[in-house]
Amino acid sequence: MASDLQHTLAQPCEFDPGVGLHTGRTMRMVCRPAPADHGVRFCRVDVPDAPEIPATLDSVAADGLARRTALEIRPGVEINTVEHLLAACLGLGIDNLRVELDGPEVPLFDGSAAFLVRTLLKAGLKEQRRARRYWTVARPFVLRDEQAEVIALPSEGLRATYFADFPHPAIGVQSASVDVAREFREEVAPARTFCLEEEIKLLRDAGLIKGGDLKCAVVFGAHGPLNTKLLFPNEPARHKLLDLLGDLYLLGRPLRGHVLAWRSGHRAHAAFLTRLRKELE
Numbered sequence: 001m002a003s004d005l006q007h008t009l010a011q012p013c014e015f016d017p018g019v020g021l022h023t024g025r026t027m028r029m030v031c032r033p034a035p036a037d038h039g040v041r042f043c044r045v046d047v048p049d050a051p052e053i054p055a056t057l058d059s060v061a062a063d064g065l066a067r068r069t070a071l072e073i074r075p076g077v078e079i080n081t082v083e084h085l086l087a088a089c090l091g092l093g094i095d096n097l098r099v100e101l102d103g104p105e106v107p108l109f110d111g112s113a114a115f116l117v118r119t120l121l122k123a124g125l126k127e128q129r130r131a132r133r134y135w136t137v138a139r140p141f142v143l144r145d146e147q148a149e150v151i152a153l154p155s156e157g158l159r160a161t162y163f164a165d166f167p168h169p170a171i172g173v174q175s176a177s178v179d180v181a182r183e184f185r186e187e188v189a190p191a192r193t194f195c196l197e198e199e200i201k202l203l204r205d206a207g208l209i210k211g212g213d214l215k216c217a218v219v220f221g222a223h224g225p226l227n228t229k230l231l232f233p234n235e236p237a238r239h240k241l242l243d244l245l246g247d248l249y250l251l252g253r254p255l256r257g258h259v260l261a262w263r264s265g266h267r268a269h270a271a272f273l274t275r276l277r278k279e280l281e
């Protein structure tokens, strides 16, 4: 965003009920404007006292990084799959928001951030009279483990690059890169979540994707997508970029830097961001 003032929504925006991919529950979500320096906070309106869960690294659930990012305020009070909504907030420059949900997961909707972006923009954004406070990457910072590598480099605005390397013939090695303020809406928001045909049973057995009739996800068989056409040749890499951007929101402040990620998932992102935040502090 060109403006360096904080933004929230101009008015509340209510989403049609949608199904959570992992919990399989149908939930109603309402996003409401919030004051400056509030950040994004989820509110479980179905739990007594309607507890709030701030969208920061400190809220990440202990077991909340397998195939989605989950936040919790105390055991049993969690919000799953926050990453697409947080990526939409990052891409649109929304700093402050109250997200009311009557269940434990953000609905999957169209499997991407496109529907979220359209609905939030319909409500409109409102500038607030408080300057944004940024984290600025001043020197290279690297996190490496056996499977993944994530790097932050100095950059004027926020840029993110994802390198995918899936041992699967229909995906393989591909990458995507975005100047977030300029290109997010067109280039990243529409990229849909995806999975491999052979993973579906494993994920179901692990108690995940209960809501996945997978109409909204791209399912890859050996020769390519089984149930839809790709929107971009590198749609999987673009979707991984979307997930990365959602996780970046958990830093609690917008970032000035270029984040490059290789084969990373939510777990590597959280480890990287926790150490990066210490470094930036």
Ligand SMILES: [Zn+2]
Pocket: 083, 084, 193, 239, 242, 243
């Ligand atoms: Zn995703």
